[in-house]
Amino acid sequence: MKSNVKKVIAAVMALVMCLCLTACSGANYTENNTEYVIGVSGPLTGGAAVYGVAVQNSAQMAVDEINANGGLNGVMFKLIATDDTHDATKVAANYASMFEGGMQASLGCVTTAPGLEYKQLSAEDNVFFLTPSASGDKIPEFDNGYQMCFADGNQGKVAAEYVNTLGLSEIGIFYKSDDAYSNGIFEQFKENLDPSIATVETVFTGDASDFSSQISTLKNCTFIFMPIYYQPASIFMTQAKGIIADNAVYYGCDGFDGLAGQFDDFSVIPQEVSMLSHFDSNATEGMAAEYIAKYTEKFGTDTLNQFGASAYDCVYAIYYAMQNAIEAGETIEVTISASDLCDILVAQFQGGFSFSGVTGENITWDENGYVAKGAVKYTLKEAN
Numbered sequence: 001m002k003s004n005v006k007k008v009i010a011a012v013m014a015l016v017m018c019l020c021l022t023a024c025s026g027a028n029y030t031e032n033n034t035e036y037v038i039g040v041s042g043p044l045t046g047g048a049a050v051y052g053v054a055v056q057n058s059a060q061m062a063v064d065e066i067n068a069n070g071g072l073n074g075v076m077f078k079l080i081a082t083d084d085t086h087d088a089t090k091v092a093a094n095y096a097s098m099f100e101g102g103m104q105a106s107l108g109c110v111t112t113a114p115g116l117e118y119k120q121l122s123a124e125d126n127v128f129f130l131t132p133s134a135s136g137d138k139i140p141e142f143d144n145g146y147q148m149c150f151a152d153g154n155q156g157k158v159a160a161e162y163v164n165t166l167g168l169s170e171i172g173i174f175y176k177s178d179d180a181y182s183n184g185i186f187e188q189f190k191e192n193l194d195p196s197i198a199t200v201e202t203v204f205t206g207d208a209s210d211f212s213s214q215i216s217t218l219k220n221c222t223f224i225f226m227p228i229y230y231q232p233a234s235i236f237m238t239q240a241k242g243i244i245a246d247n248a249v250y251y252g253c254d255g256f257d258g259l260a261g262q263f264d265d266f267s268v269i270p271q272e273v274s275m276l277s278h279f280d281s282n283a284t285e286g287m288a289a290e291y292i293a294k295y296t297e298k299f300g301t302d303t304l305n306q307f308g309a310s311a312y313d314c315v316y317a318i319y320y321a322m323q324n325a326i327e328a329g330e331t332i333e334v335t336i337s338a339s340d341l342c343d344i345l346v347a348q349f350q351g352g353f354s355f356s357g358v359t360g361e362n363i364t365w366d367e368n369g370y371v372a373k374g375a376v377k378y379t380l381k382e383a384n
Contacts (some may be wrong), residue, residue: 019286028101028125033140035078036071036334038063038315038320039098041091041118042110044083046239047231050258052110054308055132056081057299058291059107062315074320075334077315084114099125104338105345107314108145110307112136112152112181119145128342131316132310135254136180137285140369143291144342146349148310148317150278151370152227154182156188156251158375159225159276163193163265170198172221174214174236176228185227185253204232217382222248229255234262237269246270247383257305260380270384277378278359279306291358306359312341313357321348 030037033216037111040059042052060079067076080101082094098106106122109115115134122129123142130146131139137153140146150158163171171191174184193199200221202214215236218224222245226233233256249272250261256275260352266273281304283289291312295304322332325344332344355363360373 008210010074022027026097027187028102028104030337031335032102033102033104033334035076037078037080037102037104038106038318039080039082039101039103039309040107041084041094041098041108041114043086044081046085046087048086048111048229048305049213050230050261050305051133051307052081054303054305055107055110055311057303058295058308058312059132059315061294061298062319066315072165072332073317077319079315084109086114088114088117090114092121095121099127099338103127104336105129105318107132107311108139108315109134112139112184113179115139116180126339126342128318128338128345130314132314133254133307135184137184143346146227146362146365148314148373149254149284149306149371150375152184153188154370155276156185156190156227157187157192159227159251159253160189160192160194162276162377163223163225166223167376168197168198168223169223171199172218172224173199174226174228175201175203176205176223176232178205179228181229182227189225189227189273199267208232209235211236211239215243218244224248224250226250226252227255228252230257230259230262231316231357233259236273237271237273240268241268244271248272249274249340250382251275254306257307258303261302266381267384269381271381273380275378275380276375277306278310278373278375279310280376280378281305287356287358309358313359313363314354316357317355317363318345321353322347324348324353 042055043049044052063077063079080098084090084094106127106129108131110120110133112134119139123144126144129146130148133149135149135152137151164311175186202217252275325334325348330344351367363373
């Protein structure tokens with residue numbers, strides 16, 4: 001009889017433990033936090049690593065500075081950075097690791113395709129994110145998501161508005177049709193381009209590395225809009241030497257960041273290379289210049305780009321939003337849940353919160369999570 005009772009008790013205990021483990025899987029263990037925890041997923045290795053490493057370096061630099069100045073009312077911050085290699089299939093594991101590790105706020109993902117996966121997961125748990133560089137229009141789809149970068153639609157719109165002022169009758173366009181980032185910018189660019197400007201369009205997909213046919217299509221164009229990342233852009237420019245006119249202009253968006261690092265000598269490309277940007281890596285004054293000096297002293301210039309500058313601003317924006325909330329009477333304990341902190345931060349970002357940083361002054365956000373700040377044409381290199 002006693003043996004049977006023991007077996008029943010053991011079975012009940014085992015069931016209870018299983019239920020507890022099931023209930024706790026994916027739980028946000030913020031009750032163990034001794035620091036405010038910010039997470040980010042990005043490509044720390046692989047072809048897009050220049051973006052992810054810049055974000056990790058810059059976010060950590062901001063965290064270190066905040067902590068050196070006493071943190072938030074004496075509470076320090078901690079950054080958790082995970083590697084997704086620009087692969088959306090790795091995001092779920094990264095997210096779970098950070099969430100279970102106590103993440104309370106986030107920089108989301110560095111690039112768009114992984115970011116589309118991240119936004120779904122973070123919305124389910126109501127985790128606030130302010131991404132530095134995942135620019136897809138649908139990234140901030142839910143109430144918990146915001147962008148420090150321009151959304152693709154905004155990039156396409158602003159790029160088109162700039163081109164409309166140039167007095168051109170025809171331009172070339174080279175984009176990646178199976179990439180959310182590239183295709184999103186392209187569609188908005190075409191929608192906002194003056195209809196009197198004719199376009200010669202050519203595309204590529206996947207990991208293509210031979211652009212001879214696309215170059216042949218665009219060979220008579222003296223202005224080529226290229227809303228793509230820097231790796232294929234560098235291949236195109238190299239293969240186009242002697243075919244595309246030397247006085248042509250290559251014009252891109254934030255994906256061009258890191259392009260100069262693809263060449264031992266950027267001057268081997270005779271054309272002008274320019275981009276839409278909110279960060280001038282050659283700034284000699286102001287907050288941008290201060291950031292550049294600090295970053296290059298710590299990490300050199302190989303990963304100096306607007307992705308990192310934007311991440312630096314993201315950390316400070318979250319910090320100042322939390323500070324504003326506390327000054328307004330909110331209590332933000334170090335063990336606050338991600339969901340509760342999200343509600344506080346959303347109230348700030350939707351309540352007129354304004355931030356000035358490396359990538360702009362008086363930065364605000366609209367009800368859709370899109371950022372509002374100035375954009376400029378930044379010339380990576382003049383024509384030879």
